[in-house]
Amino acid sequence: MKILTTPRLERCIGCHSCSLACARLVHQRLSWDMAGIRIASSGGLSTGFEARTCLACTQAPCAAACPTGAYSQRRGGGVIVRKNICIRCGECARACPVDAIYLDPTGDPFVCLHCGKCVPYCPHDCLEMKEVGGGGPAAKAEAAEVAA
């Protein structure tokens, strides 16, 4: 099972190609919000960029908070979302401690599926799909260490 990691985000130039690719290829949208990875400057452009994306928790708070079962735990980390049974309550986004879930104005949630479609669009190789056993932040940190 693979998860999306951001081991080299210090290299990010803020082009938003990853977000735009996710919206375009996964969600068929033109958007930099409706995407599983979103880029923001970390306190102004002079301090670089950060990515808002799912850390692939193995005990995902968003899945626990979902009242309808639209969110379920993904093996290896992260969540599987079934939008047809989502009631747009927004509990998932409120439960996520790292602001990885975007709610559109109708409450529709957008979260990383760990599919990796954004990865080839990063011109600085900031992103990487990593094989993880148990998944979760610990495994992600380990994966990042290996990459470095």
Place this chain on the structure above:
Amino acid sequence: MIRDYFRVLVVDLATGKGKVANVPGRDEVAGGSGLGALLFTKYGKADRPWDDPEQPVIFAIGPLTGYFPLMSKTVAAFKSPYHDQYAESHAGGRSALALRFADLDGLVLTGRAPRPVAVVVGSRHLELKEVHYLWGLDVQESGKLLRRMFKGSGHRSILRIGPAGENKSAMAGINVDTYRHFGRLGGGAALGAKNVKAVVIIGDGSFPLMEGKDYPKLFEAVYRKLTATDMMQKYHNLGTPANVAILNEQKALPWRNLQATTDPNVHGITGERFAETALLRNAACAGCPVGCIHIGFSRERFHADYRYFYRQVSYDHEPIFATGSMLGVSDCFAVLDIIDVVEQMGLDVMSAGVALAWATEALEKGIVTENETLLPLKFGDHNTYEMAVRHLAYGANDFYRLLAQGTLRAAAHHGGADFACVLGQEMAGYATGEVFFTSQALGLRHSHLDSAGYSYDQTHRDKDVGQAVDFLISDEASRAFLTSMVACLFARGVYNEELLAECLQSVGYGALADNIGAVSGNIQKLRWQTRLTTGFNPAGVSIPKRFTEVTTRKGKVDGEFLTALKDAYAQCIRELAPRKDHP
């Protein structure tokens, strides 16, 4: 959003109210440059001065903005304080994508706010926030506060002016997201005259894409093409500063107010020197994977102990030319120090550098004295130039106030017009020869990017007036179409007419795709008509004597050839767009 009209938000700054106007004309003028001229025709007052409250300041994007890579620029259109005529200036940053996601093809500001304001727009948002407490603050300070005051970090664009714009300097630019600028022709003063300190564009909308695989497939192909070509390498690696050494070698880099075109001291300010010693990192405009923005640093020791602060300063060929070679400054950190002050003040760097170069020579020649310059301006003395930049932005005395309206204005009063390096506005950093001098002096934006005159000089040694002018006119038309999309001109080698047609077709602009040639002509004509209607007389343009004293790779500039080119180009412009009075 794909639509066969333009969705334009028109904000009346006097009342604080806005209205959405659906403006027809998509298939005739496309967007960007074409839309800017169209909206000026609709909302502008050709016969009134630039600072009349009714004059609009216009921001426009194009049909491909956000849909394809490097479609990442915004066109600003306004009546310029520099020449009191129609003007365009272009910038990137996040401005273009933020407008796209605010669901606006154009934003028009009219009227004058009673007190300083920040205009905040988004896909579901319009607000005029009073910001009297920001008035007087420099570009960096106001940027920091604006970031704290408004939401949308990462997905918004913050445009703001500095003291130069507040003081209505004709050399005031509009800073975009810290590292980019609507630099030229005084857009900062156009906002300052309206009491607009900042425009915050929140890109908080999203749109469904076309069904099917055609669009993502074409996007993929374009993306690969753009990132695989050596263009990526050229603009990302050393970036535009690679030109500094090349132009110096070719005797085409203006030094010390264009008293020379090459100098052995260039090694201190080459792209290589900047990259090796001062480059911190690259950054990109939103929607562009190239990352051409080069950010260096300026640090200052403020205590006898080793106590420093530092600022991050973006650099390019033009700022290096303007604050480096043109001022005789040949150390990269000294250049970054001057650029940093220019940034804080919200001045256009090319105009400021070239104006101070003239002031330095004027002082050397005794045409002005230190009573006027307040400082012993001297080529190479960067500390003095840092202070002079502040004098220029604040209008410290009559001399600086006049100089800030344009070097030729100051020269008209004091003398020294012969060595004023002005080609429609203060020159850009290419002393390649007669064709470039003509193209900037007569180009619609008076920009080195209006057409590739510099490139023509570099590749043609003949003196065929007709051929050169035909090239300028046809190159301008194709660039006008690109800047109506609105593409970054760095991508011009990839986005040829055929590819643009495919891109337009794939997102649903079939009529535009089928008529690129005719639409380019429409846009070119409309822009010139707008410029001419506001008073431009191409036949009246004169090129100062200094440009004929220059020696380039082609040898000494041929004054007769230059005059013939200028006259022929002026005639073509006249024929292209006969003056039409506004309704």
